[in-house]
Amino acid sequence: MIKIEDLSKQFKKDVWAIRNLNLTIPTGMFGLLGPNAAGKTTLMQILATLLNPTSGTVRINGRPLSDAEEIRQIIGYLPQFIEIYPHMTGYDFLDYIGVMKGMNDPRLRKSAIDTILEKVNLQTKAKDKVRTYSGGMKQRLGIAQALLASPEILIVDEPTAGLDPEERIRFRHLLSEFSIKRTVLLSTHIVSDIESSCQRLAVMKQGVLAFVGSQRQLQARAEGKVWQVEVKEEQFLRLVGNPEIQLIHSRRIPGGIQCKLIASDSPTANALSLSPSLEDGYLALIGGEAS
Numbered sequence: 195m196i197k198i199e200d201l202s203k204q205f206k207k208d209v210w211a212i213r214n215l216n217l218t219i220p221t222g223m224f225g226l227l228g229p230n231a232a233g234k235t236t237l238m239q240i241l242a243t244l245l246n247p248t249s250g251t252v253r254i255n256g257r258p259l260s261d262a263e264e265i266r267q268i269i270g271y272l273p274q275f276i277e278i279y280p281h282m283t284g285y286d287f288l289d290y291i292g293v294m295k296g297m298n299d300p301r302l303r304k305s306a307i308d309t310i311l312e313k314v315n316l317q318t319k320a321k322d323k324v325r326t327y328s329g330g331m332k333q334r335l336g337i338a339q340a341l342l343a344s345p346e347i348l349i350v351d352e353p354t355a356g357l358d359p360e361e362r363i364r365f366r367h368l369l370s371e372f373s374i375k376r377t378v379l380l381s382t383h384i385v386s387d388i389e390s391s392c393q394r395l396a397v398m399k400q401g402v403l404a405f406v407g408s409q410r411q412l413q414a415r416a417e418g419k420v421w422q423v424e425v426k427e428e429q430f431l432r433l434v435g436n437p438e439i440q441l442i443h444s445r446r447i448p449g450g451i452q453c454k455l456i457a458s459d460s461p462t463a464n465a466l467s468l469s470p471s472l473e474d475g476y477l478a479l480i481g482g483e484a485s
C-alpha cells in the first residue's frame with residue numbers, strides 16, 4: 195500500500211508540479227490518468243525515491259521515503275524513458291539489475307531472468323546486444339527489469355507507448371497477474387490501458403488530484419453529456435468553435451458529418467444522447483486538456 199499525505203513538489207518559484215496531494219493506493223492495479231504536465235511523472239519519481247518532495251509525507255508498505263535504500267529493494271520502477279547501455283546484451287543487463295537488487299545467488303538469478311525474459315517475449319533476443327533491439331523490444335526489456343526480483347510495489351510510467359497492439363495486451367495480462375498480491379501503479383494518458391485492468395483510479399490535472407474512485411464513478415462524470423449529431427459542414431464549424439462543446443471524433447457521412455461531442459446540453463435539436471464510456475468521463479472531467 196502507498197499512503198501519500200499532503201504531498202507537494204515545487205520546481206521553481208511559480209512551478210508547482212504537485213500541490214497538496216492526498217492519495218491511498220491499495221493492493222491491486224491502480225490507474226493514474228492525466229494530461230501532459232499533470233504531475234504524474236513527478237509523483238512517480240518521488241515514490242521511486244529519485245526526487246525529494248518539497249513537503250508532505252509518503253509511506254510505502256509502511257516505510258517513509260527517508261528509508262530510500264529499503265524502498266528501492268521493494269520497488270520496481272519503469273521510467274517513461276529508459277536508458278539501457280547499448281553494448282550490453284539483454285541478458286547481461288538483467289543480470290546487472292538483478293545484482294543491484296540484491297539477487298546474490300547466481301542460480302536463482304538466472305532462473306528469475308529466464309522466467310521474466312519468457313514473460314516479456316524476449317527469450318530469443320536475450321543474447322543480442324541492446325543496440326540491435328527495436329523500440330518495443332527495449333520497452334519490454336525495461337518492463338522485465340522492473341518486474342525482476344518480484345518487487346512488492348511496481349510503478350510504471352507510460353509503459354505501453356511503443357508497444358504494438360499484441361504486446362500491449364500481453365503486457366496488460368502480465369501486470370494483472372503480477373498485481374494479485376501486490377500494488378501496481380500504472381500511469382498513462384491512454385484510457386484503454388486502464389479500462390481493462392484497474393478497478394480504482396485517480397486523475398491528476400495541473401498538479402492536483404481531480405478525481406479518485408471507480409471506473410463507473412469516472413464514467414458517470416459524462417452522464418447526460420455525450421451526444422451524437424449529424425450536421426452539415428457550416429453547422430459543424432459552429433459546433434467546433436463553441437468553447438462549451440468538446441469534439442470527441444467526427445467522420446464524413448453522405449450529406450454531412452457525424453460527430454460525437456461532450457456538451458452539458460443537447461447541442462442540436464436532433465442530437466442523440468449516448469451512454470458515456472470511461473474515456474468520455476475522463477474527457478468531461480479534464481475539459482479540453484486531453485493529450
Ligand SMILES: Nc1ncnc2c1ncn2[C@@H]1O[C@H](COP(=O)(O)OP(=O)(O)OP(=O)(O)O)[C@@H](O)[C@H]1O
Pocket residue numbers: 205206209210211228229230231232233234235236237274383
Ligand atoms: N525538473 C524539472 N524542472 C522544472 N519543471 C519541471 C521539472 N520536471 C517537471 N517539471 C514541470 O512540472 C510539471 C509536471 O510535469 P510531469 O512531467 O510530472 O507531468 P506528467 O503528468 O508526467 O506529463 P507527461 O504526461 O507529459 O509526461 C510540468 O509543468 C513540468 O514542466
